[in-house]
Amino acid sequence: MVSDVVIVGAGIVGAACARALAVAGVRVTVLERGAAASGTSAKGEGNLLVSDKGPGPELDLAVYAASLWPDLVDELADELGPAFPSLEYERKGGLVVATTAAGAEPLRAFAASQRAAGVDARAIPNGTALELEPWLNPEITAAVHYPDDAQVQPVIATEALLASARNHGAAVRTGVEVTGAKRDASGRLIGLVTTAGDVPAGAVLLAAGPWSGETARALGAILPVRPRRGMVLVTTRMPHRVFHKVYDGDYFGATQSSDAALQTSSVVESTAAGTVLLGSSREQVGFDERLRVDVIREIATKALRLFPFLANASIMRAYGGFRPFMPDHLPVIGEDHRIAGLWHASGHEGAGIGLSLATAELLVAGMLGTAAPIDAAPFGLARASLAPYLEEAA
Amino acid sequence: MPARPVPAHRDPIRPGAATPIVISIDGDPVSGVEGQTIAGVVLATGRLAWRRTSVDGRPRGLFCGIGVCFDCIVTVNGERDVRACQRRAGDGDVVESQHDELPEAAR
Numbered sequence: 001m002v003s004d005v006v007i008v009g010a011g012i013v014g015a016a017c018a019r020a021l022a023v024a025g026v027r028v029t030v031l032e033r034g035a036a037a038s039g040t041s042a043k044g045e046g047n048l049l050v051s052d053k054g055p056g057p058e059l060d061l062a063v064y065a066a067s068l069w070p071d072l073v074d075e076l077a078d079e080l081g082p083a084f085p086s087l088e089y090e091r092k093g094g095l096v097v098a099t100t101a102a103g104a105e106p107l108r109a110f111a112a113s114q115r116a117a118g119v120d121a122r123a124i125p126n127g128t129a130l131e132l133e134p135w136l137n138p139e140i141t142a143a144v145h146y147p148d149d150a151q152v153q154p155v156i157a158t159e160a161l162l163a164s165a166r167n168h169g170a171a172v173r174t175g176v177e178v179t180g181a182k183r184d185a186s187g188r189l190i191g192l193v194t195t196a197g198d199v200p201a202g203a204v205l206l207a208a209g210p211w212s213g214e215t216a217r218a219l220g221a222i223l224p225v226r227p228r229r230g231m232v233l234v235t236t237r238m239p240h241r242v243f244h245k246v247y248d249g250d251y252f253g254a255t256q257s258s259d260a261a262l263q264t265s266s267v268v269e270s271t272a273a274g275t276v277l278l279g280s281s282r283e284q285v286g287f288d289e290r291l292r293v294d295v296i297r298e299i300a301t302k303a304l305r306l307f308p309f310l311a312n313a314s315i316m317r318a319y320g321g322f323r324p325f326m327p328d329h330l331p332v333i334g335e336d337h338r339i340a341g342l343w344h345a346s347g348h349e350g351a352g353i354g355l356s357l358a359t360a361e362l363l364v365a366g367m368l369g370t371a372a373p374i375d376a377a378p379f380g381l382a383r384a385s386l387a388p389y390l391e392e393a394a
Numbered sequence: 395m396p397a398r399p400v401p402a403h404r405d406p407i408r409p410g411a412a413t414p415i416v417i418s419i420d421g422d423p424v425s426g427v428e429g430q431t432i433a434g435v436v437l438a439t440g441r442l443a444w445r446r447t448s449v450d451g452r453p454r455g456l457f458c459g460i461g462v463c464f465d466c467i468v469t470v471n472g473e474r475d476v477r478a479c480q481r482r483a484g485d486g487d488v489v490e491s492q493h494d495e496l497p498e499a500a501r
Contacts, residue, residue, distance in 0.1 A: 236464050236467065236475050237448075237464060237467065237475065237494065238474075238475065238494070239494045240448075240494065240496060272448060272449045272496065273447065273448060273449070274448050274494050314475070316464050
C-alpha cells in the first residue's frame with residue numbers, strides 16, 4: 001500500500017493518475033520538466049477510439065476507458081464549475097472505410113472480430129455511409145460505423161484533471177526536471193534528484209510519455225519506449241462537411257506496424273471551429289521536429305481519396321509530435337519488477353488520451369492493493385513479449 | 395484607441411496623393427484608399443468584429459493582422475475564407491461577413 005507518490009510527467013496520463021490517486025487519499029506530487037500538457041498530449045487529435053484496436057488487452061482497456069469518460073466529464077464539470085472551459089467531449093462516432101477492392105474484405109473481417117469482442121462495429125452498406133458522410137468519396141468499397149468512437153480536447157482535459165487533483169490535495173510543480181534517483185541501502189527508490197533539489201517519494205510513477213525511456217535511464221532502469229513521430233495538417237475554417245472521425249481502413253495496419261520508415265494513413269475529421277484535421281503519419285526518426293514536405297504531401301494526397309472536396313482546401317498550419325511507441329504495441333502499466341518503488345504508466349503510442357483514465361484506475365488498484373477493474377497482467381513490464389527488449393536494451 | 399488611417403499631410407513617410415476607392419461591406423458602401431487591406435478599410439469604419447465563432451457565436455475580427463490566425467476571414471466577390479488582413483482592397487470589391495453554423499449533429 002502506497003501513501004505518497006511522485007508522478008513524473010504532467011501529460012494526460014500523469015494527470016489522470018494524479019487525480020485518481022489524490023481522490024483515493026494518496027499524497028501526490030507531479031513533477032513536469034516543461035509546462036503541463038506541453039508534450040504528446042498537446043500534439044494529437046484527442047482521439048478516444050475503440051475502432052482502431054483488434055481484439056486483445058488494448059481493446060479491453062479502450063472499451064473500459066470509453067465507459068469511464070462520460071461520467072468523468074460530468075464530474076469534472078460539476079467540480080470545476082462553469083468558469084472552467086468545456087472538455088469538448090463529443091461522442092461523434094467513427095466511420096472506417098475501405099478505398100480499394102482488396103481492402104474491403106479485410107475491413108469487414110476486422111470489424112467482425114471486434115464485434116465478437118463486444119465492440120459496437122456496424123458493417124453498413126456504402127449508401128448508408130454516404131448518408132452519414134454526404135461529401136465522402138462515393139467510390140468506397142466497404143464501410144463500418146463505430147458509434148462509440150469519441151473525442152475530447154486533450155489539453156483542456158489534462159488541465160481539468162490536474163485542477164481536480166489539486167482540489168484533492170495534489171501538488172503540481174512545472175519546470176522541474178528529474179535527473180537521478182535516491183535509493184536506500186536495499187536499492188529501493190525513495191526519492192528523486194531534480195533540478196529543484198531532492199524530492200522524497202514513497203513511490204515514483206513514471207508517466208513521461210515518449211521521454212519515459214530517457215527518464216528511466218536517469219533512474220537506472222531500462223524502458224524500451226521510443227518516440228514515433230506523427231503529423232497533422234489543419235485546414236482553414238469551412239462549412240462543416242465532415243461529421244464523424246473518418247478514416248481509411250489501412251489505418252489499423254499502420255498503427256500495428258513496427259516499421260521505422262514513413263507510413264501514412266488517412267484520418268479526417270472536423271473540429272467545432274470549422275477547421276478540418278488531416279492525419280496521420282508514423283515514422284521513427286528520434287526526436288527530430290523538423291517539418292517535412294514529403295510527409296505533408298503524402299497526408300494531403302491520401303485525404304483526397306476520402307474527401308475529394310478537400311482538393312480546394314487551404315492548409316492553415318501543420319503540427320507534429322511524438323507518440324510513445326512500445327515494441328510490442330502495449331502500454332506499460334504497473335510496478336517495475338526490477339526496482340522497488342518504481343511504477344510505470346507510459347507507452348500508449350497514439351492512444352494515450354483515451355486510455356489515460358483506464359490506466360489511472362489500474363494504477364490505483366495496483367498501488368492500493370484493491371481489485372483491478374480488468375486484468376492488469378498484459379500491461380506488466382514483466383510480460384513475455386517485452387522480455388527480449390529489456391535484455392537487448394540492457 | 396480607435397483604428398484609423400493617418401491623414402496624408404501628417405504621415406511621416408510623406409506618401410503621394412491617395413487614390414480613393416469604395417468597397418461594399420455587407421451592402422454598405424465604405425471609402426478607403428488604394429493600398430489598404432480590406433481589414434484596414436473595415437477597421438477605419440470603427441467596426442472591430444465581422445465574424446462569429448461556430449460554437450458560441452462569439453465575435454471575431456482582426457487578431458494577428460499578419461495572415462497567421464485566419465480569424466479575420468471574409469467573403470470577397472463571392473470567394474469565401476479570404477483573410478481580410480492579407481487582401482488589398484480593390485475599388486468596387488463586394489465584401490460580406492461570413493458565419494458557419496454548426497451542424498445539428500455536432501451540437
